[in-house]
Amino acid sequence: MTNASPRRPARVAVVSLGAITSQGPTATDLWQGAQKGRVAIVPVRHLPMDGYRTTLAGEIRDERRPRHRAGYPSGYRDRALEFALAAAEEAMAAAGVGVGTATGSVPAERWGIVVGSCNAGLLSGRHWYLEQLRGGAPDPRLPMFVPPQAIAEALAGVYRMKGPALSVNTACAAGANAIGYAAELIRWGQADAVLTGGTDALSDVLVAGFNSLESLSPEPAAPYSKDRRGLSLGEGSGMLVLVSDAVARSLELPVLAEVAGYGLSADGYHATAPHPDGRGASRAIQAALRTAGVDAHEVGYVNSHGTGTAKNDPAETRATKLGLGEAAGSVAVSSTKSMIGHLLGAAGAVEAIVTVGALQEQTAPPTANFTEPDPECDLDYVPNVSRPLDTLVALSNNFAFGGANASLVLTRGRAAVPPSPARDRVVVTGIGALSAAGVGTGSLWDAFAAGRDLGADENGIRVARADVDVTARLTPKQRRRMDRIGMFAVISSRLALENGALELDDDNAAAVGTVLGTGVGPMEAMEAFSRPLFDEGPRAASPAVFPNTVYNAATGQVCMHVGALGPTSTVTTGHAAGAAAITYAADLAALNRADAMLAIAADTLTDAVVDAYRGLPSGGYALAEAGIAVLLERRSAALARGAAPVAEVLGYGIAGDGLGVGRWSPGGRGLERAMRLALDGAGLAPSDVVAVWSSMTGLRGADDAERAALARLFGGGPAVLAPKTLLGEPLGAGGALNLALAVEAWARDEHVGPVLVNSSSLGGTHVSIVLAPAT
Structure with a gap:
């Protein structure tokens, strides 16, 4: 924030992607699996699943171990941190822009990090806590890796980035919130490049929690279907490298998409359930469109939150209708969670990556496992098979516990410049x-x-x-x-x-x-x-x-x-x-x-x-x-x-x-x-x-x-x-x-x-x- 003379905000380019999900260990695996409608929700191997409503989740089987340990105590491993490191390594390697002072790089002081997570270092905390209860002597460094900020600062240490290193935790909307905030850092001159995204890992605490809410489906989630039975959990990480349009031009970087705007809102309704009329979520959609300078009729694709729960899907349908108005009836909508499960704080990040793929390939990925339509869910959910798109604008929506809503506007090839609001004191x-x-x-x-x-x-x-x-x-x-x-x-x-x-x-x-x-x-x-x-x-x-x-x-x-x-x-x-x-x-x-x-x-x-x-x-x-x-x-x-x-x-x-x-x-x-x-x-x-x-x-x-x-x-x-x-x-x-x-x-x-x-x-x-x- 500054009281200096106004400046035109920078446009924000997505120049590279990295992901590790149940579809595979790369962003390409994620997009190809989503495009084909491949369901990667499978029996969980690395956790005991006795006593739960399901044995299934979007578990990562094909792990890509990161090259860096990020200072983690030897003998221990936190999956959420390692997923973030793996996705970041892919994104940074593909970015075409380095960290430092050499040609083709951005100074370390102008590189930022914004990471979203729901559970962050829960596994580190679990290990330390159980050792304490058993009278053992756990490594005293483990608690430092529990808070979400540890992931941001671990990444900052790996790449020696000296700009803002921030973490956000709006539960299931954290990944989208992180990307939107990262774009703002660039848009208003606080950074020239930002590594951003989200990460989360499966744990017994997480599975038991959703099981206690009776939210888990015994079969792969079927969002928007009349016979849906709940959500499927997943794990993994998605990371994106964002840069200013000036950096993209000067270094001749390929622009995969632009983050044109984002919106946040609160339901103020319930600790876990969305407001049934969707008004809170619709305000996030409308705020994202306003900041991007996009008309609802320009939106050709919506990557929806789409969990498959009885309350979420109808509320989100109403939110989309309120947010887009008449345009909602003609937009393609799909849920990536039907194929990889709900990645919690990483969901918004991996779903933004899928949305970038949809804009690049002009293909709407499907909602998998779709059967009979629910009368309360009456939008075009692209059932089971992908289809061609013809659009320059897409939305990616995420709605979370505590009524926290986040919506991203992603564009590709759109010439119009987002509006420049007048800053107030x-x-x-x-x-x-x-x-x-x-x-x-x-x-x-x-x-x-x-x-x-x-x-x-x-x-x-x-x-x-x-x-x-x-x-x-x-x-x-x-x-x-x-x-x-x-x-x-x-x-x-x-x-x-x-x-x-x-x-x-x-x-x-x-x-x-x-x-x-x-x-x-x-x-x-x-x-x-x-x-x-x-x-x-x-x-x-x-x-x-x-x-x-x-x-x-x-x-x-x-x-x-x-x-x-x-x-x-x-x-x-x-x-x-x-x-x-x-x-x-x-x-x-x-x-x-x-x-x-x-x-x-x-x-x-x-x-x-x-x-x-x-x-x-x-x-x-x-x-x-x-x-x-x-x-x-x-x-x-x-x-x-x-x-x-x-x-x-x-x-x-x-x-x-x-x-x-x-x-x-x-x-x-x-x-x-x-x-x-x-x-x-x-x-x-x-x-x-x-x-x-x-x-x-x-x-x-x-x-x-x-x-x-x-x-x-x-x-x-x-x-x-x-x-x-x-x-x-x-x-x-x-x-x-x-x-x-x-x-x-x-x-x-x-x-x-x-x-x-x-x-x-x-x-x-x-x-x-x-x-x-x-x-």
């Missing part, structure tokens, strides 16, 4: 906070100003737990299906809306969106679901708990209980997740994708999470819990409703060290670049900054790296504040905590003027935000 109008200091930003400031150390020793590690009475703010019925991270997200969001005097109703709900950042995610729910499963088997799997095991479950709870139905996403950028949520939300507001955005950061601690951190180098810092929500608005929309802004987001920068999981530059070079990018975007010089709210926590190596970066950028410079050394490191909520303190400081006439808010992950991803008092 973005202001902060409200903040809500829960922390170990209490409720509200005032309690945070009081603890910081008094120098209170909120951490208490728990068997050798300091922990600052947020002892908040949630019963005063949520009814028993509301709490019944929420875990603590969900409660923290909902309560802090309500506080932010109250603080900003913004009431949501039917007229404005779709104009208010949500982005949640979390570092470790729903570990409370994951443990509550998995422990009985490990002890007793599939019959112990709880259908009430399973929906909360996805990282975006808390975001979905906010949408349901607060009523925000605009763009929704969940970012999982490690300890920088809260700051990444703020920057993503600010961009969505600035680009007029929403009038207002709730940027929420939340993390809570379980004993297992504390044990995992205990095994890592700590340097004496305290772990903390927090839920902090920041209400961001387009300045014109805020002023039109009579709001009183308290701050303005002037600019931000995201940069990486490119060294891999759990590693950062000792000299702080990545953080320095992030700060310089933020200042350039804000149009400020270092001398304009009055204070830096640092990312320091007490972790010596990381803190020393930040000090080195600050010394080079500022010299003696502004005040450097380190609140997390006292208040604790609230994992992914740290950046939002610093922003809240900066705004509270101005209210107390402290450090008034432009400030930098820094946030860093433990894998060398750095986010720096320039914030100033509102004018």
Whole structure:
């Protein structure tokens, strides 16, 4: 985001593909299998399938082992990470553009990564957790590979990419969300090339969860058929290399397709089921068409979500009709999941690859296993046999748990340029906070100003737990299906809306969106679901708990209980997740994708999470819990409703060290670049900054790296504040905590003027935000 003079956005070219699925170990295998309608949903070999409704899935049999291990502990293997590495190796080898400074390459600082996943390193966490329960001594590095951000930073380390390295987790829409976000990074000049896609692997936890929901089909899924019996699961990864049109031209790269636009929306309806009328999903379709500058009648093919479940298929049919209007009756629609199963966070990526193939070959792949049409599913689903196409425009749709919807517009050979929206300024109008200091930003400031150390020793590690009475703010019925991270997200969001005097109703709900950042995610729910499963088997799997095991479950709870139905996403950028949520939300507001955005950061601690951190180098810092929500608005929309802004987001920068999981530059070079990018975007010089709210926590190596970066950028410079050394490191909520303190400081006439808010992950991803008092 920048307040500099407007620039025409870059067009975004797809220049290479990589995939590993049950169709085979390459993207070519995926397309050829899909085009032929070959069903690769088979009896599962590598997992015991006793006690489930099915023994079938889109299991990968023909594995292509990656050349790189990405720093993974020897003797262990995480299939989700290895699938991502394998697909990335194929895409990068085929890209025709390298990483570095040689001819035919893009500088490492201009390469980004955006990865979507639903379960990410679940298998690593499962292995570590079971070893702990058995009294063993698991490798203490394993927990570092559990969060989705580890996959992004592993890839960054393999290819030494030093631009933004980001992960998103909107469950089954994550792959599509990742591709759309990656395209935005290029479109608005934050990167020249991005490696993007999604990955997920089968596990007993995953199969037991869907089995408990009675969603699994005993035979290969038959989407849209009257006699369909549920979904089939799958596994694998899809990766794409996107570049700006300028890079594609200068290096004479073949353009397979363009990512012309994308759209996000929330249902705000149910934890697992889509809204039956399809209105939420239709808003994502319409938003994608608007950002791409495409008329519905131009769309010739839709790669549908198409799971084969009783509720999803009719709802998606209605969504397609609402999204495309009269044009829906003549468009070819098909479900790739009928052939490879549901790849969860990888689904949107592999289905985008199939959509690229459809545009290239002018062929609509079929919906396999189609039998008798369902009267409620009355579109043209290309049954069983592919057919010719004549179109320049296609849609790829994915709709997820928590009511998160994503739609991509892909084009090929279309001359029209997507429209260039006028950027608006973005202001902060409200903040809500829960922390170990209490409720509200005032309690945070009081603890910081008094120098209170909120951490208490728990068997050798300091922990600052947020002892908040949630019963005063949520009814028993509301709490019944929420875990603590969900409660923290909902309560802090309500506080932010109250603080900003913004009431949501039917007229404005779709104009208010949500982005949640979390570092470790729903570990409370994951443990509550998995422990009985490990002890007793599939019959112990709880259908009430399973929906909360996805990282975006808390975001979905906010949408349901607060009523925000605009763009929704969940970012999982490690300890920088809260700051990444703020920057993503600010961009969505600035680009007029929403009038207002709730940027929420939340993390809570379980004993297992504390044990995992205990095994890592700590340097004496305290772990903390927090839920902090920041209400961001387009300045014109805020002023039109009579709001009183308290701050303005002037600019931000995201940069990486490119060294891999759990590693950062000792000299702080990545953080320095992030700060310089933020200042350039804000149009400020270092001398304009009055204070830096640092990312320091007490972790010596990381803190020393930040000090080195600050010394080079500022010299003696502004005040450097380190609140997390006292208040604790609230994992992914740290950046939002610093922003809240900066705004509270101005209210107390402290450090008034432009400030930098820094946030860093433990894998060398750095986010720096320039914030100033509102004018």
